[in-house]
Amino acid sequence: MTAIGKVSLRDTVLQRGRGKERSRLLVFNHTVLLLLTAFAVIPLLVLAFNSVKTNFEIGQNPLGPPQNIVADNFPNAWERGNFATTMGNSVIYVVATIAAELVLGGLAAYALARKRPPGSDLLMLYFLVASTIPLWMYIVPLFVQINALKRLGVDARFLLIMVYVAGNAPLTIFLLRSYMIDLPTELEDAARVDGANEFQVLTRIVLPLTKPGFLTVGLVVGLGVWNEFLLALTFIHDPNQFPVTTSFYKFVDRFDRDWALTSAGAIIIIFPVMVLFLALQRQFIEGLAEGGIKT
Amino acid sequence: MAVLAQKKPITVIEKINDETWRRKFLRNVIIPWIFICPLLLIHIYVVAIPAVQGVYMSLTDWTGVGMDVNFVGLDNYHELFFEDETFGKALGNNIAWMAFFLTVPFIMALFCATQLAQVKRGGMLYRSILFIPYVLASVVTTTIWKNLLNPRLGVGAAVDNLLGLEKVFGVAYLGRSESVLMSIAFIDNWHFWGFLMILFLAAMQSIPPALYDAAKIDGANRWDEFRHVTLPGIRPILLFMYMMVAIWSFLAFDYIFLLTQGGPGGASEVIATQLYKNAFFRFQAGYGAAQGVVISIFAGFIILIFVTLRRRGWDI
Numbered sequence: 375m376t377a378i379g380k381v382s383l384r385d386t387v388l389q390r391g392r393g394k395e396r397s398r399l400l401v402f403n404h405t406v407l408l409l410l411t412a413f414a415v416i417p418l419l420v421l422a423f424n425s426v427k428t429n430f431e432i433g434q435n436p437l438g439p440p441q442n443i444v445a446d447n448f449p450n451a452w453e454r455g456n457f458a459t460t461m462g463n464s465v466i467y468v469v470a471t472i473a474a475e476l477v478l479g480g481l482a483a484y485a486l487a488r489k490r491p492p493g494s495d496l497l498m499l500y501f502l503v504a505s506t507i508p509l510w511m512y513i514v515p516l517f518v519q520i521n522a523l524k525r526l527g528v529d530a531r532f533l534l535i536m537v538y539v540a541g542n543a544p545l546t547i548f549l550l551r552s553y554m555i556d557l558p559t560e561l562e563d564a565a566r567v568d569g570a571n572e573f574q575v576l577t578r579i580v581l582p583l584t585k586p587g588f589l590t591v592g593l594v595v596g597l598g599v600w601n602e603f604l605l606a607l608t609f610i611h612d613p614n615q616f617p618v619t620t621s622f623y624k625f626v627d628r629f630d631r632d633w634a635l636t637s638a639g640a641i642i643i644i645f646p647v648m649v650l651f652l653a654l655q656r657q658f659i660e661g662l663a664e665g666g667i668k669t
Numbered sequence: 670m671a672v673l674a675q676k677k678p679i680t681v682i683e684k685i686n687d688e689t690w691r692r693k694f695l696r697n698v699i700i701p702w703i704f705i706c707p708l709l710l711i712h713i714y715v716v717a718i719p720a721v722q723g724v725y726m727s728l729t730d731w732t733g734v735g736m737d738v739n740f741v742g743l744d745n746y747h748e749l750f751f752e753d754e755t756f757g758k759a760l761g762n763n764i765a766w767m768a769f770f771l772t773v774p775f776i777m778a779l780f781c782a783t784q785l786a787q788v789k790r791g792g793m794l795y796r797s798i799l800f801i802p803y804v805l806a807s808v809v810t811t812t813i814w815k816n817l818l819n820p821r822l823g824v825g826a827a828v829d830n831l832l833g834l835e836k837v838f839g840v841a842y843l844g845r846s847e848s849v850l851m852s853i854a855f856i857d858n859w860h861f862w863g864f865l866m867i868l869f870l871a872a873m874q875s876i877p878p879a880l881y882d883a884a885k886i887d888g889a890n891r892w893d894e895f896r897h898v899t900l901p902g903i904r905p906i907l908l909f910m911y912m913m914v915a916i917w918s919f920l921a922f923d924y925i926f927l928l929t930q931g932g933p934g935g936a937s938e939v940i941a942t943q944l945y946k947n948a949f950f951r952f953q954a955g956y957g958a959a960q961g962v963v964i965s966i967f968a969g970f971i972i973l974i975f976v977t978l979r980r981r982g983w984d985i
Binding site (some may be wrong): 400402403404406407408410411413414415417418421422424432433478479480481482484485486489491492493497504506507508509510511512514515516517518519524531536537539540541543547548563572597600601603604608615617618620622623626633636637640643644645647650651652655659660662663 | 696697698700701702704705707708709711712714715716717718719720722723726733761777780781784785787788789791793796798799800801802803804805806807808809813814816817819822823824827859863864867868871873888916919920922923926927940941944948951954958960961962964966968969972977
């Protein structure tokens with residue numbers, strides 16, 4: 375009895391000590407984390423502040439919260455930055471790239487994960503090696519090739535989408551294939567016994583079960599295309615076909631001193647991404663972590 | 670018995686004529702390759718063929734327009750490494766860039782992830798907020814920081830104001846050759862380090878808590894825990910990201926091109942920005958292609974180092 379009493383007393387003392395230590399240490403943790411959070415957020419806050427100030431106020435107070443809020447910058451930026459057109463273009467690039475990537479990548483990954491036709495290993499090796507080839511190795515000849523196709527009358531937007539689809543192909547195949555390999559084969563076999571053909575097996579059985587994989591690829595590819603700058607700068611020269619990134623680049627160049635205008639433009643660009651990010655935080659973070667490792 | 674005895678071995682011709690065999694061949698070989706082909710062909714057209722062409726182009730003096738192409742052997746490479754001083758400077762900048770990115774973001778990410786891994790309540794919120802800069806477009810990030818680093822209206826000027834100083838912190842970080850490259854690296858890192866942190870955090874969270882308990886019993890302090898439990902636990906992803914970041918350092922382009930285009934006076938020039946200007950502004954496509962090959966060789970060399978270490982038994 376006494377022994378037990380002693381042990382429990384020692385235990386509680388120890389626990390109290392440990393609890394104290396833990397809470398003290400967590401103060402340090404939170405301090406560090408809050409400082410880093412401030413580092414991440416304050417630049418964005420300043421951007422948001424400046425987007426609702428007048429340029430005169432920015433001159434007086436470039437970092438602090440606005441004295442009075444001006445909403446005019448947004449319609450002005452929308453108008454002068456030609457956002458109506460370029461946002462539409464960016465949506466086209468994002469949606470078309472995701473759609474093509476998921477359909478073509480889904481088909482290829484299914485074949486590689488499930489049917490393993492002769493040559494599969496060689497093909498995986500090809501994509502593995504190809505994924506390590508830097509864009510800089512082929513951008514100059516690709517530019518020549520794309521220009522030749524443009525002269526033949528092929529739409530530059532279609533060609534840019536093609537380049538995006540190709541660039542994301544290795545990542546898509548690796549990711550989707552790994553999701554499909556993890557799937558038990560019994561369900562597919564059961565469907566085949568019931569008379570389903572290959573296409574039906576893919577669309578009715580495999581697709582619904584690997585949805586998370588498709589969502590991941592869609593998010594990673596979509597965010598990448600929305601933010602992409604270099605390829606759009608290289609291949610799209612008609613301002614009416616610009617995505618938001620390259621058009622914003624020219625816009626900032628033109629209105630260099632008009633911080634109110636450019637800040638509002640920046641907010642317009644990040645707004646859709648932020649909404650999507652806040653709605654799908656977990657999928658975004660995990661998807662990008664997964665995708666980032668595999669590129 | 671009689672029925673069994675009549676069965677003959679199946680010949681190849683019969684096999685091909687055999688209906689079920691043909692259907693199997695269709696299902697297991699032809700259809701899968703039809704599924705694979707569209708993406709593969711696009712990829713070959715966009716990546717593989719131009720990559721091979723790039724190597725050939727790097728051996729010519731082609732300007733990028735017209736039909737006048739002369740094979741010049743390794744002249745472009747000779748010029749790069751022995752004559753073009755700006756290339757040496759750019760390569761040096763790439764190496765400085767790599768030195769920055771192999772230290773600063775890794776230290777920040779390791780430190781932050783270690784702190785965040787111990788936090789239960791609010792951990793998800795921190796994780797999400799710290800990740801936000803990573804989802805922003807480079808054109809936006811550079812616009813934000815161009816303003817924040819403005820000598821007259823930026824953070825530096827505010828600090829000067831606060832301390833009663835004049836033009837000590839409020840200087841043109843992006844306009845002076847001694848600070849420009851590291852300032853751009855700082856901005857790129859603001860966007861990048863959260864991504865690294867998330868990767869390390871995920872790895873840390875999959876370390877079994879029993880290991881930490883065991884370390885505590887052995888009297889380990891927090892540094893010991895970090896050194897002997899956390900670091901070995903996240904070693905695979907840590908080393909892998911070391912390789913990736915080293916490779917990415919040779920590909921750096923966006924932030925430099927957007928902020929300074931390599932200026933002032935070439936102070937922030939890296940190989941990729943030079944390549945871009947040579948190929949697309951200065952009519953030196955062959956020379957630019959040679960720079961692309963050089964970048965790829967550096968990237969390949971880094972991969973080779975890691976593959977060799979792994980062969981030698983390193984757990985990467």
